[in-house]
Amino acid sequence: MALYRKYRPKTFAEFIGQNHIVQTLQNAIKEGTFSHAYLFYGPKGTGKTTIARLFAKAINCENREGYEPCNQCLSCQEINEGRAIDLIEIDAASNRGIEEVRQLKENAKFPPTRLKYKVFIIDEAHQLSKDAANALLKILEEPPKHVVFILATTEIHKMIPTIISRCQRFDFHKLSIEEILKKLEAISKQEGLKIDKSALNLIAANAQGSIRDAESLLDQVISFTKNLGKEKIEEEDIRELLGLTNPDIVLKFIDLLNTKKIKEVIEHLNAQIQNGADPLLLGKMLIDYLRAILLFKIDPHLASPFLSDLTEETKKHLQKYSQQFDEIKVRKWLKVLLEAYNKMKYSPIPQLPLELACLEICENL
Numbered sequence: 580m581a582l583y584r585k586y587r588p589k590t591f592a593e594f595i596g597q598n599h600i601v602q603t604l605q606n607a608i609k610e611g612t613f614s615h616a617y618l619f620y621g622p623k624g625t626g627k628t629t630i631a632r633l634f635a636k637a638i639n640c641e642n643r644e645g646y647e648p649c650n651q652c653l654s655c656q657e658i659n660e661g662r663a664i665d666l667i668e669i670d671a672a673s674n675r676g677i678e679e680v681r682q683l684k685e686n687a688k689f690p691p692t693r694l695k696y697k698v699f700i701i702d703e704a705h706q707l708s709k710d711a712a713n714a715l716l717k718i719l720e721e722p723p724k725h726v727v728f729i730l731a732t733t734e735i736h737k738m739i740p741t742i743i744s745r746c747q748r749f750d751f752h753k754l755s756i757e758e759i760l761k762k763l764e765a766i767s768k769q770e771g772l773k774i775d776k777s778a779l780n781l782i783a784a785n786a787q788g789s790i791r792d793a794e795s796l797l798d799q800v801i802s803f804t805k806n807l808g809k810e811k812i813e814e815e816d817i818r819e820l821l822g823l824t825n826p827d828i829v830l831k832f833i834d835l836l837n838t839k840k841i842k843e844v845i846e847h848l849n850a851q852i853q854n855g856a857d858p859l860l861l862g863k864m865l866i867d868y869l870r871a872i873l874l875f876k877i878d879p880h881l882a883s884p885f886l887s888d889l890t891e892e893t894k895k896h897l898q899k900y901s902q903q904f905d906e907i908k909v910r911k912w913l914k915v916l917l918e919a920y921n922k923m924k925y926s927p928i929p930q931l932p933l934e935l936a937c938l939e940i941c942e943n944l
Contacts, residue, residue, distance in 0.1 A: 583794035586766050587629055589659060590647050594633065595762050595790065596754045597626055603749070604630070605646040608637045614747040616719050616728040618704075620735040621751025624789025627731040628668075628702060632658065634729065635666050635698040654694055665694035671706040680707070680714040687718055687726045697726050704730035705737035712739050719745040753788020756780065762790055763797060772801065774812040781817045796821070824856050826893045829864045833900065836912070841941045845934055858930040862920045866913065868897060873909045875901030911944045 588594040591601055600619075607613040617634075619627040636659070637643060641652035648655050657663035667686065669679070683699065691697040701707075707715065719728060719742060730746060732738060760783045767774050782800065786793035803820045804812050818825060828851055835844045852858055875898050919936035923929050 581795070582766060582770075582798045583791045586762075586769075586794065588633065589650050591633055591637075592647065594626065594629065596758045597630065597751055600630065600749045600751065604634055608634070608643075608646040613638060613727070615722045615724075615726065616746040617730065618735075618738075618743060618746035618748045619729065619731045619751060620748065621733070622753050622788060623733055624786075624791035624793075625751040625753060626790065627751055628700060631698075631700045631729040631731060632666070635696075635700070635727070638696055638727065639663075639665075639694040639698075657693065663694060665691040665697045666700070667698070668700045668702065670702050672703045675706045675708050675711055677708065677710040677714055680711040684714065684718050687723060690723075690725050695725075698729065699726065700729045700731065702731045703733070704742075705732045705734045709739075712742060716742055716745065754786075754790055755788075756783045759783040759786055759788075759790055759793045763793060766794065766797065770801075772812065773810060774800075775814055777814040778812050778817050781814055781823070785817075785821060785823070822857065822860070824851070824861055824864055826864075826868075826896075828856070829861070829868055830893075830896050832861075832865055833868065836937060836940050837904070839941045841938060844937045844941060848930060848934060848937065852930055858933055859920070859923055862916065862923055862933050866916050866920060868893075869909055869913050869916065871897045872901045872904060873906065873913065876904070876906045876909065908944060912940055915939050915944065 591605055594601060604613070613634075617631075619631060621627060633648070636648040636650075636655055637646055639654045639658070640648040641654050642649040650656075650659065654663070658666055667683075669683065687697065687699065689697075701715075716739070718726075722728065728746070730738075730742070735743070760779055763779045763783060764776075766772075767779065778800075779797075782793055782796045786796060800812055800817060800820055804816055809816065817823070828847075832844070832847060835847055848861070851861060871894075879898070915936045916933075919932040922932035926932050
């Protein structure tokens with residue numbers, strides 16, 4: 580079983596992140612004041628459908644004390660095993676038409692077969708056609724007392740305002756590296772994995788705020804290292820699997836540009852490409868690091884939310900550069916490199932625009 584399925588939280592206490600949402604839903608469950616319709620909005624892999632299932636389980640739990648489902652009663656077991664006929668999950672991407680929503684409306688009229696509440700979870704709700712959305716709106720305006728709707732979307736701007744106004748809205752945010760790392764460490768311990776913390780940190784940093792992506796990456800890493808017959812997973816294994824450039828390579832790049840060593844800059848760039856580095860990825864990392872230096876110069880506190888994908892060691896290096904570099908110089912470098920990056924996508928020699936940008940920086944900036 581995939582790790583993200585195997586370790587899907589069964590209680591609110593096991594859920595990591597989105598504390599502002601979890602706390603509000605817990606209070607509503609405990610006091611019995613929950614809404615008939617919710618809208619969960621946020622990036623993929625941030626826990627929208629997981630929270631929706633937990634919520635459905637909690638309001639239907641037969642032995643609930645407070646807000647946590649017991650996971651022992653028949654209702655909880657049916658939901659955990661994916662066989663609760665009163666918990667209906669719909670993927671709007673493949674069920675977006677008016678007929679599907681009409682069937683949903685007919686289904687909603689009938690009381691639940693087993694559970695106390697019939698719960699409809701509509702994933703990617705923004706994919707509903709205009710007619711289907713308007714049909715859904717009618718039942719959201721006058722829902723049966725035994726029905727709860729939970730709509731999940733990654734693109735709320737594509738949803739009609741009247742549906743948004745009928746739902747209690749919760750905005751999910753990307754998880755921090757620390758939150759993802761906490762979950763990965765727990766999984767590694769349960770799985771008995773021998774893995775360096777720096778390796779887990781790198782997985783967390785490259786999951787882009789998605790716990791599901793992080794768990795999938797860890798799954799890939801386990802399979803990859805098993806094939807190699809390795810007993811312990813190290814940071815370099817992650818870099819090899821993901822095709823990542825070592826941060827030290829990019830930091831050295833910045834050092835050479837700063838000292839205006841044209842020959843060494845070009846040699847360093849081409850050596851990395853000869854070793855299999857992707858010129859586009861190298862260019863993007865250089866731009867990302869310079870942007871981080873600029874944000875540190877403007878305000879270290881302002882920079883923090885934008886640096887969540889970087890390791891602590893890399894952050895320290897960039898903070899040091901921010902104290903040494905002139906802000907105007909960094910801004911000029913970024914403009915030249917951004918222009919080069921756009922040209923690299925169409926260049927017959929991908930690294931040539933980056934080479935020319937490096938020459939421009941060393942000679943004129």
